[in-house]
Amino acid sequence: AQTVTQSQPEMSVQEAETVTLSCTYDTSESDYYLFWYKQPPSRQMILVIRQEAYKQQNATENRFSVNFQKAAKSFSLKISDSQLGDAAMYFCAYRSPEGGSEKLVFGKGTKLTVNP
Amino acid sequence: ETGVTQSPTHLIKTRGQQVTLRCSSQSGHNTVSWYQQALGQGPQFIFHYYREEENGRGNFPPRFSGLQFPNYSSELNVNALELDDSALYLCASSFRRGPSDEQYFGPGTRLTVT
Numbered sequence: 001a002q003t004v005t006q007s008q009p010e011m012s013v014q015e016a017e018t019v020t021l022s023c024t025y026d027t028s029e030s031d032y033y034l035f036w037y038k039q040p041p042s043r044q045m046i047l048v049i050r051q052e053a054y055k056q057q058n059a060t061e062n063r064f065s066v067n068f069q070k071a072a073k074s075f076s077l078k079i080s081d082s083q084l085g086d087a088a089m090y091f092c093a094y095r096s097p098e099g100g101s102e103k104l105v106f107g108k109g110t111k112l113t114v115n116p
Numbered sequence: 117e118t119g120v121t122q123s124p125t126h127l128i129k130t131r132g133q134q135v136t137l138r139c140s141s142q143s144g145h146n147t148v149s150w151y152q153q154a155l156g157q158g159p160q161f162i163f164h165y166y167r168e169e170e171n172g173r174g175n176f177p178p179r180f181s182g183l184q185f186p187n188y189s190s191e192l193n194v195n196a197l198e199l200d201d202s203a204l205y206l207c208a209s210s211f212r213r214g215p216s217d218e219q220y221f222g223p224g225t226r227l228t229v230t
Binding site: 004006037042043044045046050091093102103104105106108109 | 119147149151156157158159160161164166171172174204206208210212218219221222223224
């Protein structure tokens with residue numbers, strides 16, 4: 001079974017600075033999908049960024065980028081120019097390419113605080 | 117475009133009772149998944165439905181059951197409630213195209229079992 005580990009329960013960053021959130025995962029599959037989700041205090045979870053394992057190029061979405069290291073099974077999220085609205089729980093998630101599988105396997109999350 | 121909605125927002129039940137939680141999928145979506153998020157934990161996959169049939173299940177006992185309706189709204193039913201069932205229950209919908217599909221989450225229902 002796949003597992004996802006987020007080793008940083010809490011992180012803090014100064015507004016306008018850069019922060020990196022860590023995620024490692026365990027799988028025997030060679031193809032899969034990885035996601036970072038953000039859950040603000042209002043609770044509605046939203047997708048931040050996704051990465052297909054077969055793509056070597058790291059995904060980027062505006063101020064958000066990932067460092068995907070397939071051999072190390074590492075998938076970290078970098079947030080540049082941090083804003084107060086970035087404060088939230090961040091969850092790393094894994095999804096198998098198995099046909100019809102909608103299952104996301106989540107880590108325990110990292111609580112990000114942004115200090116003004 | 118209407119997002120994913122869930123009702124009720126909060127619910128308090130007594131151990132041994134039964135509960136039904138409801139989810140209205142985003143317009144045009146044909147799959148719905150349910151997750152249980154205990155306090156301080158990441159969401160755990162309960163099951164998902166595609167075109168009204170259960171299409172995958174996580175490690176949850178049979179007293180957790182669901183339904184998906186033709187209009188793609190859905191229900192999560194939990195029988196014989198236990199204290200450990202206290203959690204935030206999230207539903208997520210998507211339109212099935214492939215495994216990189218974005219799942220759109222609702223705000224959740226906070227269930228407290230006393």
